Amino acid sequence: MTTVNANGITLGIESFSADDAPLVLLAGGTTMLSWPDALCERLAAGGRRVVRYDLRDSGESTTADPTAPAYTLRDLAADAAALADVLGGGPAHLAGVGVGGMVAQVAVLDHPDAFSALTLVGTRAVAPGPPDDDLPDHDQATMSRLFARPMPDWADREAVAEFAAASAEILGDDPVAARAIATRIWDRTPGTAPPVQMANQMGMVFSRLDCKPRWRERLPEIEVPTLVVHGRRNRFFPLGNGEAIAREIPGAQLLALEETATAIPDAAVGEVAEAMLTLG
Template sequence: MSIEQRMIKVNGVELCTESFGRSGHPAILLIHGAGHSLLAWEEDFVLRLVAGGRRVIRYDNRDAGLSTHYPAGAPPYGLRDLTADAAALIDALGLVSAHVVGMSQGGAVGQLLALDHPGRVASLTLASATPGVPGQEQPDLPPMSAGLQALFTEEAPEPDWSDRAGVIDHLVEAERPFAAASRPFDEAGMRAMATRVAGRTANLAAQLANPFLIDAGEPWRDRLGQITAPTLVLHGTEDPMFPIEHGRALAAEIPGARFVAMERTGHEVFPRAQWDTVVPAILEHTEPR
């Protein structure tokens, strides 16, 4: 299976994209979460979707992977810019619309894309997301775990970015608190992923910091009822960032949305143990209508 990699210029930035599958097949656009890059969508997972007759595009957001990056701590863009980038990318790829799959912050981008660029969204899949602005207090929904709250409030020491082994260790340990507690942490798999990330990312300090600093803009939870794209919501039963009630509320507030719980899953991009559930659900959801 050949991979078409392209640097595509949109909105004054360059985004690295990788396309899999045949151009005539229904297109799925994968939007990763904060701190990650297109590598978060494992190639084996992508190939399962391709085997189901889909064209799949994964890409690096600003400050991720090989895309345009800025000094760590000073991102000159906001969440609406990431949304405009996704819409422009769909156009640049020659697509009328795409089946959008967004994880965490990518799920926030997906919500805004469906609200502000509805013609670009053939269907919407939201994974490990919250209704509306990530990080905004939602009084009716449970907060993140105490462990994660401490993680975000404490000033964690940065690794020596010139020490490759130390950076890989840092990347592995950064993911551990987000994993499901009931399942052994896949340290070997995460270390292999971290090694790929460390070898590919243009500015790791920016990738790990800037996406968490961007302005989300005006809240939009009260607009979720305006989403017209067919929507699938996937959420881990052990998500410490956005407890599962966030996913249930998201599905309840989007007309006609279907909710699927991912057992023994935390705030993490689809663990392999969930692929037999997730892949058929996405393929069914992205069937031509």
């Protein structure tokens, strides 16, 4: 892991494989660890240069005040395009997971020359908040269980890991994997200030981020090959969100994962990697 300067800020990155291979750029959701190690390694073994990175206010990237971000979704999209340019090698295959998928959609729309392909995992085509009437919202019973619990002591590594494991169980993800990832995120977070730890673990900065103007109506403008990956058991962004994106981007492929919720499980890594490598 290292850092690079792009778009006037510092971005934390981790690279896999040789520098001269076609670039696959993985936007964190919000940290780079949203992308499983095994998937990065499979893509690299398939002849790709894989770079996963932290969004602002997470990991090793520029961190200021996650409670009052002085940037917008468009700035995060510009970060992706600038990072692809700094890393070199021509247009990149851009992938985004969760809120990182929102960044990826806008990046390809606003900076089409920077990207050659697009993968969107477990995301939707509208900003955080109430969705459009034709899109399924978060499963309310699941959300009630998630937010009924008290927040952990963000300065307590073990408490944060336990909180993440319990959250994963509610969402239908693997609690053991979630605990391990939460520990790694905690270790990489710059300091123990509660807002910063919370931003790294939960991506709450997006609830305060300016995501206007809307971009869903522009999805038909996307011309690069696109893969939409979505878990059939995703209770946070239910499958209908991924299906809508796949309908509205011309020629997009939908890969619906049967036993998957919000995170990419180890059992699905091979299937997702193969689909991404076939895309470009």
